[in-house]
Amino acid sequence: xxxxxxxxxxxxxxxxxxxxxxxxxxxxxxxxxxxxxxxxxxxxxxxxxxxxxxxxxxxxxxxxxxxxxxxxxxxxxxxxxxxxxxxxxxxxxxxxxxxxxxxxxxxxxxxxxxxxxxxxxxxxxxxxxxxxxxxxxxxxxxxxxxxxxxxxxxxxxxxxxxxxxxxxxxxxxxxxxxxxxxxxxxxxxxxxxxxxxxxxxxxxxxxxxxxxxxxxxxxxxxxxxxxxxxxxxxxxxxxxxxxxxxxxxxxxxxxxxxxxxxxxxxxxxxxxxxxxxxxxxxxxxxxxxxxxxxxxxxxxxxxxxxxxxxxxxxxxxxxxxxxxxxxxxxxxxxxxxxxxxxxxxxxxxxxxxxxxxxxxxxxxxxxxxxxxxxxxxxxxxxxxxxxxxxxxxxxxxxxxxxxxxxxxxxxxxxxxxxxxxxxxxxxxxxxxxxxxxxxxxxxxxxxxxxxxxxxxxxxxxxxxxxxxxxxxxxxxxxxxxxxxxxxxxxxxxxxxxxxxxxxxxxxxxxxxxxxxxxxxxxxxxxxxxxxxxxxxxxxxxxxxxxxxxxxxxxxxxxxxxxxxxxxxxxxxxxxxxx
Numbered sequence: 001x002x003x004x005x006x007x008x009x010x011x012x013x014x015x016x017x018x019x020x021x022x023x024x025x026x027x028x029x030x031x032x033x034x035x036x037x038x039x040x041x042x043x044x045x046x047x048x049x050x051x052x053x054x055x056x057x058x059x060x061x062x063x064x065x066x067x068x069x070x071x072x073x074x075x076x077x078x079x080x081x082x083x084x085x086x087x088x089x090x091x092x093x094x095x096x097x098x099x100x101x102x103x104x105x106x107x108x109x110x111x112x113x114x115x116x117x118x119x120x121x122x123x124x125x126x127x128x129x130x131x132x133x134x135x136x137x138x139x140x141x142x143x144x145x146x147x148x149x150x151x152x153x154x155x156x157x158x159x160x161x162x163x164x165x166x167x168x169x170x171x172x173x174x175x176x177x178x179x180x181x182x183x184x185x186x187x188x189x190x191x192x193x194x195x196x197x198x199x200x201x202x203x204x205x206x207x208x209x210x211x212x213x214x215x216x217x218x219x220x221x222x223x224x225x226x227x228x229x230x231x232x233x234x235x236x237x238x239x240x241x242x243x244x245x246x247x248x249x250x251x252x253x254x255x256x257x258x259x260x261x262x263x264x265x266x267x268x269x270x271x272x273x274x275x276x277x278x279x280x281x282x283x284x285x286x287x288x289x290x291x292x293x294x295x296x297x298x299x300x301x302x303x304x305x306x307x308x309x310x311x312x313x314x315x316x317x318x319x320x321x322x323x324x325x326x327x328x329x330x331x332x333x334x335x336x337x338x339x340x341x342x343x344x345x346x347x348x349x350x351x352x353x354x355x356x357x358x359x360x361x362x363x364x365x366x367x368x369x370x371x372x373x374x375x376x377x378x379x380x381x382x383x384x385x386x387x388x389x390x391x392x393x394x395x396x397x398x399x400x401x402x403x404x405x406x407x408x409x410x411x412x413x414x415x416x417x418x419x420x421x422x423x424x425x426x427x428x429x430x431x432x433x434x435x436x437x438x439x440x441x442x443x444x445x446x447x448x449x450x451x452x453x454x455x456x457x458x459x460x461x462x463x464x465x466x467x468x469x470x471x472x473x474x475x476x477x478x479x480x481x482x483x484x485x486x487x488x489x490x491x492x493x494x495x496x497x498x499x500x501x502x503x504x505x506x507x508x509x510x511x512x513x514x515x516x517x518x519x520x521x522x523x524x525x526x527x528x529x530x531x532x533x534x535x536x537x538x539x540x541x542x543x544x545x546x547x548x549x550x551x552x553x554x555x556x557x558x559x560x561x562x563x564x565x566x567x568x569x570x571x572x573x574x575x576x577x578x
Contacts, residue, residue, distance in 0.1 A: 006100045007054045007084065009038065013094035016040050018221075022100060023054045030090070031064075044068070044091030058083040058097050132160060133229055140237045149234050153208070157230065161223055162213040164193070168234075169207040184224060186216040194219065198227050200235030208234065265298075265305060266449060267442030271434035275302065282429060283310030288381065290366075290426050291404040293433035295564070296483030299404040300364060302433055306402060307360040315359030318352040318399075323368035330373050332389050335380075341390025353386055356399035366426065367407030367418065378422045401426070436478040436485065446482060447473055450489050451501075463499045472503035480561040487557075507555070545573060 009030075011019040021028060021038035028037040033047040040049075046067040052059050061070060062079045069076040071089035082088050088095040136156050143149045146168055154166040187195040194216040197209045208231045212219065265275045282289055283306045291299040300319065307317045325333050332342075336351030352361055363369070369377065380386045381401060385394045403426045412418035436443060447465065455462050465473070469492075478484055488506045496505035548559035560570040 005054045005056055007059050008098045008100040009052060009059065010096045010098060011038075011040070011093060012087070012096040014040075014042055014092050016042065016093060021052075023052055023059050025054055027051050027053045029064075031067075040090075040093055042091040042093045045093060049090055055081055057081075058086060061088060132156075132226060133233065136230055136233055140234065143237060143241075145241065146238060149237060153230060153234055157210065157227075160226060161210075163210055164213055165209075165211040167209045167211075169197075169209060184228070186219070188216050196224070196227060198231040200231045200238075265302065266445055267439055268445075269434070269439040269442045272439060272442055275431065275433070278431065279305050280309055282306055286400050287428045288400075288426050289402045289428070290409075290430045291402065291433055292409075292430065293404075293406060294435050294481055295406045296481035297433040297435055298482045299406075299433050300362065301482075302431075303360070303362045303402045303404060307400075312359050312400060315357050315399075316355065317360045317362065318356040319362045319364055320352050321364045323365040327370045327373075330370060331376060334373070334377070335386045336388040338388050338390035341388070345390070348388075351386075351388065353380065353397055353399060354388075354395055358398045359400075361399045361401050363401065363403045363426075365405055365407075366403040367405040367409055367412060371417070371419070374419045374422050378419060378425055381422075381425050436481045443473060443478075443485070444470060447485060447489060450486050451493070454486075454490050454493050458493045461499060462493055462496070462501065464501070466498075466500040466502045468503045469501045469506055472506055472508045476508045479564070484561055507558075541573070545570070 005025065007023045009021040009023050011017055019038060019040070021030065029048060029051055030036055030038045030040065030045075031047050031049040032040055032042070032045050036048065046064065048064045049067045050061050050063045050070060052061050054060075058081055060081045061072075061077075063070060068091070069078050070080070071077070072080050072082055072086070082097050084097050084099050086097050088097070136153070139152045139156055140149060143152055150166055150168050154163065157163045157166060184199075185197040187197070189195065192215055193211065193213050195209055195211050196216075196219070197207050199207055208227075210227055265272055265279060267273075267276075279302070289303075289306065291302055293299050303319075304317065307313060320333060322330065332345075332349065332351065334351050334353055336349050336354050337345050339345055339348045363377075376386075380397055384397045386397060387394055409418055409423050409427075413420045413423050436446075439446075451462075451464065473485075480487070488508060489501075491507065492501045492505035496502070498505075544563065545559070548562045549556070551562065552558040556570055556574075557567050560567045563570065
C-alpha cells in the first residue's frame with residue numbers, strides 16, 4: 001500500500017445516502033454501532049459489519065465475525081479489494097469508492113447540486129448547529145411577515161458564514177418538488193463568490209437564496225446542513241403566519257355573516273350617538289356589561305363591538321345562548337367537564353370560560369339561566385376562578401364577561417326568579433340597546449348597510465331600493481327590530497326580479513291593530529282583535545294568533561314576530577290538539 005494513500009467511501013444509496021468515510025492506511029470500522037467510524041442506520045447492517053483500509057488502487061474490505069457477506073461485482077464476498085470507482089453492497093446500502101486528494105481531508109468537493117435528503121440523513125443526523133437553530137427559532141418568533149423573516153435570517157446567517165444577501169423566492173420562480181429529492185443548487189460567480197439556492201417546504205415561498213463571499217469549493221456539508229435547516233425553519237414560520245392570516249380572514253367573514261360589515265353602531269339618532277360614545281370607553285375596561293333590549297335590536301352586535309374595539313380583539317370571543325342549552329348541560333358548557341363526570345362525558349372538554357382565554361364571553365339570554373347555575377356563575381365572577389364539572393382543580397378566569405337579555409331582570413329579582421346579588425354583579429355597566437322604531441332615520445342607513453352585505457351573494461344584479469320600498473321601510477313598525485329588517489332585505493334580494501327592490505319584494509305587512517280588552521256588556525264588533533271578558537286564556541291566545549295571521553296575510557314567520565314568539569312555537573300552537 002502506498003504511504004499516504006487516501007480514499008473516500010461514500011454512501012450512494014440507501015437510507016443513509018450522503019454519508020461518507022475518509023479511508024487511509026488505518027483500519028476503520030463500518031456498522032450500526034455508535035463506535036463505528038461510519039455509522040449506518042440500515043437494519044440489515046450488523047453492529048460491527050466490516051473493516052476497511054486504503055490500498056494503492058482502492059480499499060480493502062473484510063467482514064467481521066458472524067457478519068453477513070458483502071456483495072461486490074455481483075458476488076457475495078467476505079474479504080475483497082474494491083478499486084476506485086467500484087461499488088459495494090452491504091444490506092440495502094450501496095457504497096462507492098472514490099479517490100480523495102490531500103486537500104479533501106476536512107471538506108468534501110461538490111459538483112454544484114446536493115440533494116436535501118443527503119444532508120438530512122446519515123452523518124447529518126449529528127447536528128452541530130443545534131444551538132444555532134434554537135437561536136434562529138427564537139429570533140423568528142416576533143416576525144410578522146416574509147420581509148421580517150428575510151431580515152432576521154440575513155442577520156443570523158452572517159454569524160455563521162460570510163453571507164452578503166438573502167432572498168426569499170416565490171414558488172412560481174422555480175418548480176418546487178413535492179419531496180426532499182429537490183437539489184440545492186450551487187452557482188459559482190465570476191468574482192469568486194457563490195450562491196446557494198435551498199428549497200423550503202410548507203410555505204408560500206419555494207426557495208431561499210444565500211449569497212456567500214466564498215467559492216463553492218470551500219462550502220462544506222456542515223454549512224450546507226445549516227442552510228437547509230434554516231430554510232426549513234423559516235418555511236415553517238411562514239406557514240404559521242399564513243395559517244394565522246387565513247384564520248383572521250375566516251373570522252372576519254364569519255363576523256360579517258353574523259353582524260354585517262359595520263365596525264361601529266350606525267346611526268345619527270340620540271340613542272345611537274350615545275352608544276357610539278360609550279362603546280370605546282367600555283371596550284378598554286374589564287367591567288362586566290349588561291345589555292338590555294328587545295329581541296333583534298342588536299345586543300350581540302354591540303357585544304362584538306365591545307370585543308373587537310378593545311385590547312382583547314385578537315383573543316377568542318365565545319357566545320353562550322343560555323336559553324338554548326338544557327339545564328343539565330349548562331354548567332358543562334360554561335365551565336367544561338372531566339372525562340366520566342357524567343353519563344356521556346367520554347372525553348375531557350374545556351368550557352367557554354376556559355376556551356375564551358383572555359377574550360370575551362357573551363352570556364346571551366342570561367335571564368333564562370337556571371337558579372342553581374346562577375349561584376355558581378356568581379361565585380366565578382366574584383372569585384375569578386372555576387372548576388370543570390367532575391374536577392376539584394381551580395382554573396383562573398381571564399376572560400371578560402358581557403351579559404345580554406330581553407327580559408326585565410329587575411322585575412325577575414322582585415319575583416324571586418333571578419338572584420339579586422348576581423343582578424347587581426353583572427349590571428356594573430347597564431345599557432339599553434334602543435329598538436328600531438325609536439331610531440328615526442337610522443332605519444334607512446341600516447337598511448343600506450345590510451343591503452351592501454347581502455347583495456354580493458345574491459346571484460343577480462341588485463342596485464338598491466325603490467322610493468316605494470323606502471316608504472314601506474319607514475312605515476313599518478318592525479317588531480322584530482334589526483333582525484327582522486335583515487330578514488326582509490335578504491328575502492327581497494333573493495326573490496325579487498328587478499334591479500331595484502320594491503315594497504312588494506320586501507313583503508311588509510301593515511301594522512297589526514292593537515288588541516282591545518272589553519267587558520262582555522260593551523257593544524263592539526265581533527273582530528278577532530277584540531276580546532270579550534270574561535274569557536278563557538286559550539280563546540284569547542287563539543284570537544291573537546288569528547289576528548296576527550290576518551294582519552300578515554297568512555305569513556307565519558311575520559305573525560310569529562308580531563306575537564313575540566318563535567316560528568316553531570307558533571307552528572306548534574297551530575297544530576290541532578288531540
